[in-house]
Amino acid sequence: MTTMYATIGPATRAPETMTALVRLGVTGFRFSASKFGVAELAAQAADAEAAGRAAGRSVELLLDLPGAKIRFTNADSIDLGATPRFRVSYALKPTGEDDGLPDVGLSDPGLGDVISPGDVLLIGDGEIAARVISASGTHCVAEALEGGLLGPRKGVWVTGRSRRLPASSPDEDLALLDGLTSSAFTGAIVSFAENAAVLEPVRARWGGRSANSVMAKVETRAGVAAVAEVAGAADSVLVGRGDLLMDSGVLDFHALCSAAVRECRRLSVPVVVGTQLLSGMQSSWLPLRSELSYLCGLLESGVDGLLLTTETTFGRDPLGAAGLMADLIARYAEPGLVRA
Structure with a gap:
């Protein structure tokens, strides 16, 4: 069964919207630790857990750790x-x-x-x-x-230069996990996973929280090259298409995405694909035709999960995007199943 994850942001922060997403078929939420403080992250997870209860379903609550990514530090748009x-x-x-x-x-x-x-x-x-x-x-x-x-x-x-300097110390990510030990989160997403070693300290802290406690995000050339090692140390793998495009360039992007998914499936490690799967719906009633074709191809190939990002953080119709995703899963991943 292909699962659906949604990223929480301003468009979906309200508890009633989280509940509606679960009822549409969302089985897990992603929370961006780079965008919010510890108190707000804990509150978001608590509200999402309650949303699952209200909908009568358990949901995965995955904290996406910032990792070594270089960011602007502005707090306002x-x-x-x-x-x-x-x-x-x-x-x-x-x-x-x-x-x-x-x-x-x-x-x-x-x-x-x-x-x-x-x-x-x-x-x-x-x-x-x-x-x-x-x-x-x-x-x-x-x-x-x-x-x-x-x-x-x-x-x-x-562009044209090394974007990331050598990987930073994991201390900040680990301190964040320690600060959220008593929270409702069921697992963590380790960003820029390029070897098994980066997953070990996260597993040592949060490895017993659920069956999917450690999700490795593969989003660089080096990560794809080492995906077998990374997948072997993770509970699941997220192919992060956003940063992967930036690192790979446009010509190699598709080949690297496909290689990562193919290797995870060969190893029988659950693989989730995310970033801009239905981005056309951020500003339009309809998704892009190319998005539909790619997404349906992923579903027919048997991908284990799909992640909505900007569609549900800032999108004009996050419930519409999730509803369409659920219908596509029912049509192309599980023929004969129709969402109620």
Whole structure:
């Protein structure tokens, strides 16, 4: 049976919306630890657990750990349509220069060492691109190539250069797990999994919480190359298509996604595919035709799970996206089953 996961965000934070998602067929929720503090994460998990009870079903509650991803540190959204130019300070907190430009910091200031004028910054999953128009030792100024909303704590890549510096210490992720020991979470998602060793400390802390306590997120070339090792140490694998596209480039993306899914299935390790599966529904009544074809192909191949991300965090109709996903699962993964 193909399962459906949904990511919690502003569009789905209300407990009644979580309950509605479970009734539509969502079997688990993903919670982004990079976007919320410990108290809010614990509250979200408690509400989701209650939503499952209200719907008469148990649900998986998976905490997605931040990992080594480099992010902007802005707490509020910035409208790049109204103010296309913004400053990136090479510090955790913005420099606060008074020139009228929005200012964001970096979770790893060392990224500034590889930024030069003319570089293009890809933000989030590539939905926003900004060209660097000037750079100094302390900051750069970039201009969005198209308008858009720069949400809080989005990831950032420098095209054509190494995006991630050497993997950071897991101490922050582990401290987060320790702070949520008494929470309702049933498991954790380990980001940027590229070897079995990164999963071991997470399993040592949370390994007994459920049958799916440790999900490894494979989202880089190195992760796909080591997917057999990673899958062997995980309870399940999530193929994170957002960062994988950024790391792989457009030509190798499909081959790497397919290789990861194929290897997990060969090893009989449950594999979930996520990121922008129905992104067309964020702004339209209908999904993109290419999305439908790809998604139905995944279901026919027997993929174990599918993860909705922006469709349920900021989408205009998260319940509509989940309902369509449930219908597609019934039609193409389980012929003859019709959702009530």
